[in-house]
Amino acid sequence: MNAFATDMTAEPDGVPETAHSEELLRVDNVSLSFGGVKAITDISFDILKGEIRAIIGPNGAGKTSMLNVINGFYHPQEGTITWRGKERRKMKPYEAASQGIARTFQNVALFKGMTTLDNIMSGRSLKMHRNFFWQVIWRGPAEREEIEHRRKVEDIIDFLEIQAIRKTPVGRLPYGLQKRVELGRALAMEPDLLLLDEPMAGMNLEEKEDMSRFILDVNQEFGTTIALIEHDMGVVMDLSDRVVVLDYGKKIADGPPEEVQANQNVIDAYLGVSH
Amino acid sequence: MVGSASASPRGEDTFPKILLHNAKVLGTRTAFREKDFGIWQSWTWSEVCEEIRAFSIGLKSLGIEAGDKVAIVGANRPRLYWSMVAAQAVGAVPVPVYSDSVAEEMAYVLGHAEVKFAVVEDQEQVDKLLSMSEEVPTLKDVIYDEMRGLRDYDHTHLHSYESLQNKGRELQAQNSSLSREWEEGFAGGKGDDVAVMLYTSGTTGRPKGVMLSFDNLAVSARNANVFDHLDETEEVLAYLPMAWIGDHVFSLAQAFTAGYCVNCPESIDTIDVDRREIAPTYFFAPPRVFEMLLTHIMVQMEDAGKTKRAMFDYFMKIARKVGEKILNGEDVDAKDRLLYRLGEFLVYGPLKNRMGLTRMKVGYTAGEAIGPEIFRFYRSLGLNLKQLYGQTEASVYITLQPDGEIFGDTVGKPAPDVELKIADNGEVMYRSPGVFVGYFKNDEATKETKTADGWVHTGDAGIIAENGHLKIIDRAKDVGKLTDGALFAPKYIENKLKFFPNIKEAVAFGHERDVVAVFLNIDLTAVGSWAERNNVNYASYQELAAHPDVYSMVESHVDQVNRDLSREPMMAGAQIRRFLILHKELDADDGELTRTQKVRRSFIADRYAPLIEALYDGSKTKHVRTEVTFEDGRKGAIEATVEIRDMEPHVPGKDYQEAAE
Numbered sequence: 005m006n007a008f009a010t011d012m013t014a015e016p017d018g019v020p021e022t023a024h025s026e027e028l029l030r031v032d033n034v035s036l037s038f039g040g041v042k043a044i045t046d047i048s049f050d051i052l053k054g055e056i057r058a059i060i061g062p063n064g065a066g067k068t069s070m071l072n073v074i075n076g077f078y079h080p081q082e083g084t085i086t087w088r089g090k091e092r093r094k095m096k097p098y099e100a101a102s103q104g105i106a107r108t109f110q111n112v113a114l115f116k117g118m119t120t121l122d123n124i125m126s127g128r129s130l131k132m133h134r135n136f137f138w139q140v141i142w143r144g145p146a147e148r149e150e151i152e153h154r155r156k157v158e159d160i161i162d163f164l165e166i167q168a169i170r171k172t173p174v175g176r177l178p179y180g181l182q183k184r185v186e187l188g189r190a191l192a193m194e195p196d197l198l199l200l201d202e203p204m205a206g207m208n209l210e211e212k213e214d215m216s217r218f219i220l221d222v223n224q225e226f227g228t229t230i231a232l233i234e235h236d237m238g239v240v241m242d243l244s245d246r247v248v249v250l251d252y253g254k255k256i257a258d259g260p261p262e263e264v265q266a267n268q269n270v271i272d273a274y275l276g277v278s279h
Numbered sequence: 280m281v282g283s284a285s286a287s288p289r290g291e292d293t294f295p296k297i298l299l300h301n302a303k304v305l306g307t308r309t310a311f312r313e314k315d316f317g318i319w320q321s322w323t324w325s326e327v328c329e330e331i332r333a334f335s336i337g338l339k340s341l342g343i344e345a346g347d348k349v350a351i352v353g354a355n356r357p358r359l360y361w362s363m364v365a366a367q368a369v370g371a372v373p374v375p376v377y378s379d380s381v382a383e384e385m386a387y388v389l390g391h392a393e394v395k396f397a398v399v400e401d402q403e404q405v406d407k408l409l410s411m412s413e414e415v416p417t418l419k420d421v422i423y424d425e426m427r428g429l430r431d432y433d434h435t436h437l438h439s440y441e442s443l444q445n446k447g448r449e450l451q452a453q454n455s456s457l458s459r460e461w462e463e464g465f466a467g468g469k470g471d472d473v474a475v476m477l478y479t480s481g482t483t484g485r486p487k488g489v490m491l492s493f494d495n496l497a498v499s500a501r502n503a504n505v506f507d508h509l510d511e512t513e514e515v516l517a518y519l520p521m522a523w524i525g526d527h528v529f530s531l532a533q534a535f536t537a538g539y540c541v542n543c544p545e546s547i548d549t550i551d552v553d554r555r556e557i558a559p560t561y562f563f564a565p566p567r568v569f570e571m572l573l574t575h576i577m578v579q580m581e582d583a584g585k586t587k588r589a590m591f592d593y594f595m596k597i598a599r600k601v602g603e604k605i606l607n608g609e610d611v612d613a614k615d616r617l618l619y620r621l622g623e624f625l626v627y628g629p630l631k632n633r634m635g636l637t638r639m640k641v642g643y644t645a646g647e648a649i650g651p652e653i654f655r656f657y658r659s660l661g662l663n664l665k666q667l668y669g670q671t672e673a674s675v676y677i678t679l680q681p682d683g684e685i686f687g688d689t690v691g692k693p694a695p696d697v698e699l700k701i702a703d704n705g706e707v708m709y710r711s712p713g714v715f716v717g718y719f720k721n722d723e724a725t726k727e728t729k730t731a732d733g734w735v736h737t738g739d740a741g742i743i744a745e746n747g748h749l750k751i752i753d754r755a756k757d758v759g760k761l762t763d764g765a766l767f768a769p770k771y772i773e774n775k776l777k778f779f780p781n782i783k784e785a786v787a788f789g790h791e792r793d794v795v796a797v798f799l800n801i802d803l804t805a806v807g808s809w810a811e812r813n814n815v816n817y818a819s820y821q822e823l824a825a826h827p828d829v830y831s832m833v834e835s836h837v838d839q840v841n842r843d844l845s846r847e848p849m850m851a852g853a854q855i856r857r858f859l860i861l862h863k864e865l866d867a868d869d870g871e872l873t874r875t876q877k878v879r880r881s882f883i884a885d886r887y888a889p890l891i892e893a894l895y896d897g898s899k900t901k902h903v904r905t906e907v908t909f910e911d912g913r914k915g916a917i918e919a920t921v922e923i924r925d926m927e928p929h930v931p932g933k934d935y936q937e938a939a940e
Contacts, residue, residue, distance in 0.1 A: 158316035168548030221428050
């Protein structure tokens with residue numbers, strides 16, 4: 005009788021491995037230093053289209069620097085970055101953004117005095133085509149354009165289940181919700197690659213579960229590729245398809261979560277060994 | 280059946296037939312609204328008819344048959360309401376289920392009801408249903424409204440609402456007679472067919488499936504519409520659980536029979552905003568909603584500027600003095616009437632607007648007793664808030680307060696067509712067209728509840744006052760005695776305690792004991808706000824509840840209740856002698872409350888047995904460890920040392936004598 009039970013229990017994230025084969029971003033032998041301090045040394049890895057890629061490592065391992073390199077905030081002294089098959093050199097963050105790389109920050113970076121709606125709307129600014137003159141007049145094409153953008157934003161609000169705080173100034177929201185709004189703002193850009201810098205830092209268990217659900221849903225529903233930095237190992241192991249581990253600016257492991265978890269170098273890096 | 284005779288002359292007898300009628304007569308009027316993507320989307324009666332027709336034909340293509348049970352699980356959404364009528368149109372019986380119930384509770388209900396199909400809101404509910412395939416072996420297909428997260432699930436027995444509806448539309452396009460056949464399918468439906476099965480929340484034992492016929496619902500709904508002059512121009516907000524008889528009658532039965540518009544909020548968290556935007560003309564809420572609204576206003580007034588606060592205080596005094604009299608149409612002198620009108624402009628109007636009650640023609644509260652202060656507050660603002668007394672088994676209505684005959688301590692006169700009597704043991708009994716068909720697969724319980732000639736035991740003890748109004752004292756089986764023979768009505772005492780905004784929940788013990796003792800829960804909003812204003816630091820409910828200042832504050836409330844009790848000859852012997860504030864909030868997830876937020880006394884007595892023991896052994900503190908269940912089903916434990924305070928009883932009747940002297 006129970007055909008129903010067996011054939012419907014497919015894992016929600018049971019996407020076949022072959023789905024991620026196209027390379028979206030590739031980092032080759034990248035090194036970054038500030039004066040004499042080497043933040044990143046000779047790191048190479050790739051991010052495949054449609055996957056969730058985690059970057060982990062102990063404090064000061066160079067994870068955030070790596071994200072900053074990817075979205076063009078830092079420029080590495082050595083090495084190359086290949087974005088969608090094209091090697092790219094110095095790029096400004098807004099150029100990276102217009103090419104489809106969005107990110108959220110470790111410390112929430114929102115306009116505290118603006119509402120949730122306006123904050124997410126600000127994520128659409130790169131997609132606004134009418135110039136300043138039209139924006140001021142706000143008639144005809146500009147109005148139509150704004151309505152179109154608002155529709156997109158409402159989709160995101162619905163997706164993230166933040167209808168109740170649509171008109172609430174972000175500064176008044178609890179931290180967990182601010183993080184969600186920030187994710188919304190990044191999603192508003194309709195990015196191909198979403199960089200999340202510790203999306204769950206400082207959250208309680210329930211908020212973490214919600215956020216994990218949203219990250220999975222973003223990945224599944226919109227097909228967005230995600231690179232995330234996270235310290236909660238449970239979250240990393242559950243969410244990500246592949247994990248890259250950094251320690252003291254060097255890559256020490258790269259592979260599926262189970263493999264990385266068993267890697268002796270990783271265990272040493274986290275627990276510490278006598279040198 | 281009592282109902283079938285009186286149903287047909289009043290109009291169509293089943294909801295699918297009423298739907299067709301409404302589509303014809305009220306075709307262009309708005310029937311449903313839902314806020315989605317920040318905008319109120321609406322459907323007219325003829326659009327709703329088309330939506331239901333397409334979905335119903337789609338359902339049929341899945342092989343649904345007459346008599347099959349269809350579970351409806353989710354928050355209030357037009358599509359879920361439509362699914363119920365779509366199921367009825369093919370002879371199936373909808374079984375709405377509390378969507379926030381834990382998997383185990385839901386599995387019992389669905390298994391007992393033998394549901395074959397389920398229409399659910401989203402992935403959360405789909406997952407829940409998948410996890411209970413063992414307990415519900417009859418379940419064949421699941422239909423969901425929201426696609427999100429379900430893309431990669433196996434869709435052999437899983438369907439989206441939209442795809443099924445589209446299939447229905449395709450079938451109609453291919454075969455032009457299908458639409459007519461669908462209408463003919465329910466044309467022969469009778470008023471005494473079972474329309475819906477609602478599971479009672481079960482304060483005692485397992486939930487029971489109450490079968491209600493179309494006549495039960497349609498006749499009761501029409502009676503209520505006539506009683507309060509409700510027509511197709513009303514607006515209601517559908518925000519209470521769909522599995523609850525109240526919502527079923529207000530948002531479906533009465534909406535269909537009167538033809539008024541049902542508005543579904545955007546999400547559970549936006550209800551306050553949505554209510555303000557819709558401004559319902561007919562509004563129903565359990566007392567706790569009115570309490571919450573009032574608490575909210577009071578907290579905000581504390582933070583308001585001096586002028587505003589003075590204005591509020593002054594005009595509220597005027598309202599308390601004359602507001603209710605004006606509402607009841609009594610004589611009030613011209614000066615007060617003028618002041619009241621000024622107050623309406625300056626204070627009452629804006630307040631009502633804030634609460635979204637500006638257009639409210641009539642509002643009801645029921646489920647439990649409402650605090651007289653709270654009740655009076657709303658009425659003095661000119662809001663026609665009334666109480667009713669009802670049950671699932673009665674299709675809601677047993678008694679109603681008629682306009683102009685509002686007494687705080689009674690629940691009104693028998694509703695139209697309802698006969699009422701008090702049994703020898705004090706239990707309230709009724710007979711009406713709304714009386715249920717029976718409990719599903721439980722003839723024994725049906726016999727116990729419903730007599731051969733149609734009288735139903737309510738299980739409540741009550742008296743009929745001289746003016747014909749019913750007064751409920753307590754659950755008939757809960758009324759007990761102290762060892763000295765004094766009457767002990769726990770709910771009566773608990774309600775008195777709960778009327779204080781600082782006290783959220785109370786559980787009284789005393790049956791076959793020497794004295795009365797109570798467990799209390801503080802209200803985190805009210806006490807939290809007080810703590811903020813008085814620089815009291817706290818990190819959790821537990822810490823705030825154990826604070827000595829909070830204890831003293833609550834002690835004064837308990838003392839006030841004792842003083843009230845001492846004035847009532849019947850109750851003076853049952854004054855509270857000891858109390859404690861529980862270290863955790865009572866929660867439905869832990870089984871301590873029912874889904875409608877009523878306390879489950881016997882369960883609590885078992886769970887906190889060590890605390891009860893401590894209440895009666897004279898100890899001053901007690902260390903306890905309690906297991907809790909989180910929303911995702913995991914378990915944890917909290918530990919605390921709970922303080923117990925003693926109370927001095929008041930001398931019975933003393934206050935009266937003092938007042939007399």
